[in-house]
Amino acid sequence: MKTILNTLVMTIALTLSAVVAADAVSVIDPYVRAMPPGQKVIAAYLSLKNDSDSDRSLVHAESDAAKNVELHEHVLKNDMLQMREVEKINIAKGSTTTLKPGGLHIMLIGLTRALNVGDIVDIKLIFDDGSEQIAKAPVKKILAGMGMMKKGMSKKGGMGDMKQMKHASPMPNLMGFVKKNAQQLTLNGDQMKALKQWADVHQPRIWKWVDVIISTEKQLHDGVLKGASRDELDKMTLTILDSRQKIIRTKILCVENLRAILNTDQWNKLMEIYAGVAK
Ligand SMILES: [Cu+2]
Known part of the structure; x- marks a missing residue:
C-alpha cells in the first residue's frame, strides 16, 4: 500500500512539474514566412519567453508540414549571410529569445503540402527538460531583410x-x-x-x-x-x-x-x- 501511495505521489509530483515546466516558457507571435509556390524550404520565427528560474533551451522541433525540421542560425561568412544548423537555442531564465529573419530560425525542410498566406502550421517545440509545446504559426508575408534593417x-x-x-x-x-x-x-x-x-x-x-x-x-x-x-x-x-x-x-x-x-x-x-x- 505504501509503495502504491509513494508511486502515486511521485506520479502527481512528476505531472505537476511537467505542467509547470511547460508553462515556464511561453511562445510569442509564431509565424512562418510565406514563400513563392514550389519552394520546399521555409523558415518559421517566434519569441520564447522564459519566466522560470532556470535556464531552458529549445532542442528540437517537429511539424507535420515538413519532412525535416532543423534549428538554424545565420552567420556572416566572407560578407555573405549563410545559415547553419545549431544544436539548441538557449532561453536564459527570466529572458526572451527571439527568432527572426537574419538570425535564429526554425527551418522547415521538405514541405509536405503547399503553405499559403493565412494557413496555420503546427510546430511542436521540444525543450531540454522534455517539455513540449505546440506553436500555431500562421503563414505571413514579410519584407525581405526587414529584421536586419530594423536593428x-x-x-x-x-x-x-x-x-x-x-x-x-x-x-x-x-x-x-x-x-x-x-x-x-x-x-x-x-x-x-x-x-x-x-x-x-x-x-x-x-x-x-x-x-x-x-x-x-x-x-x-x-x-x-x-x-x-x-x-x-x-x-x-x-x-x-x-x-x-x-x-x-x-x-x-x-x-x-x-x-x-x-x-x-x-x-x-x-x-x-x-x-x-x-x-
Ligand atoms: Cu535556415
Missing part, C-alpha cells in the same frame, strides 16, 4: 536580399563572387585589402539604392490604384530609374576596379569560373 545592420546578402538585388540590378555581382573564390583565384593580402576597401564604401550605397527601388516600386504600385496624379507617378518612376542608373554606374566602376586589382591570369580565371556559374 540598423547594414550587412546584407541573405536570400531575400539577393533576390531584391537581382531585381534591381542587371549587373554581375563579381565582388561577392571573387570573395567566395578568393583561394582559387590566389588573391594576395593587398588585393584582398583593396577589394574590402572598395566594398566597404560602395556596397552600402548599392544596398541603399536597392531599398529605394523596392520601396518606390511599391509606392508606384499602390499609388496608381489609389488614384495618384500622373505627376506623382512620374516622380516615383524617375526615382526608380535614377537609382537603377546609380547602381549600374557603380557596378561598372566595380568591374573596372576589379580588373585593375586582379592580374590578367586572375581575371581570366575569374571569367572562366563565373561563366560556369552564371549560365
